[in-house]
Amino acid sequence: MGSNHQHRKSIVNRLARIEGHVRSIKEMAKADRDCSDLLLQIAAVRKALDNVGKLILQDHLEGCVVEAIEHGNQEEVIHDLQKALNNFIR
Amino acid sequence: MGSNHQHRKSIVNRLARIEGHVRSIKEMAKADRDCSDLLLQIAAVRKALDNVGKLILQDHLEGCVVEAIEHGNQEEVIHDLQKALNNFIR
Numbered sequence: 788m789g790s791n792h793q794h795r796k797s798i799v800n801r802l803a804r805i806e807g808h809v810r811s812i813k814e815m816a817k818a819d820r821d822c823s824d825l826l827l828q829i830a831a832v833r834k835a836l837d838n839v840g841k842l843i844l845q846d847h848l849e850g851c852v853v854e855a856i857e858h859g860n861q862e863e864v865i866h867d868l869q870k871a872l873n874n875f876i877r
Numbered sequence: 878m879g880s881n882h883q884h885r886k887s888i889v890n891r892l893a894r895i896e897g898h899v900r901s902i903k904e905m906a907k908a909d910r911d912c913s914d915l916l917l918q919i920a921a922v923r924k925a926l927d928n929v930g931k932l933i934l935q936d937h938l939e940g941c942v943v944e945a946i947e948h949g950n951q952e953e954v955i956h957d958l959q960k961a962l963n964n965f966i967r
Contacts, residue, residue: 792909792912795906795909798906798915799903799906799907802899802902802903802906803903805899806896806899806900806903809892809895809896809899810896812892813889813892813893813896816885816888816889816892817889819882819885822882822933822934822936822937822941822961823937823957823960823961823964824964825888825933826930826933826934826961826964826965827964827965829926829929829930829933829965830930830964830965830967832926833923833926833927833967836919836922836923836926837923839919840916840919840920843912843915843916843919844912844916846912847912847913851912867913870913871912871913871916874913874914874916874917874920875916875917875919875920877920
């Protein structure tokens with residue numbers, strides 16, 4: 788894999804922001820902030836994780852899957868995509 | 878709020894672990910690791926966030942809500958709980 792991941796940089800940046808967001812929720816919890824404030828922030832992180840997951844899937848489709856189809860590895864493509872979807876969909 | 882949050886320490890510890898987990902996924906993305914490996918780790922963080930959210934709700938019920946009922950503030954209880962649930966449930 789690798790060269791065919793055009794969103795990878797954006798994915799790293801988003802994960803860095805999510806990391807900072809979780810750190811700030813941890814600080815809110817330490818500071819004994821209101822439960823519903825914490826829950827609101829946790830829901831926001833969950834949404835951001837879903838979005839970064841979708842971007843990873845998009846990279847996977849545009850990069851790995853398209854490349855594998857071009858090389859005629861259909862079986863591998865299906866197996867690979869099934870694995871990625873199984874890992875992500877609830 | 879405050880003194881009636883008996884799970885708060887565990888919540889802070891869980892958030893610290895989630896923060897570290899997101900950081901390690903970011904490093905995996907930087908190292909150009911496989912898309913499906915990233916998605917598996919993102920799903921694990923999502924699950925951990927759900928669990929810490931449930932623990933915050935539990936704290937909220939055991940602490941704030943019970944206390945408010947004892948003080949006869951039923952309306953405030955309902956409003957407060959509705960707010961917390963709205964913030965968390967998808």
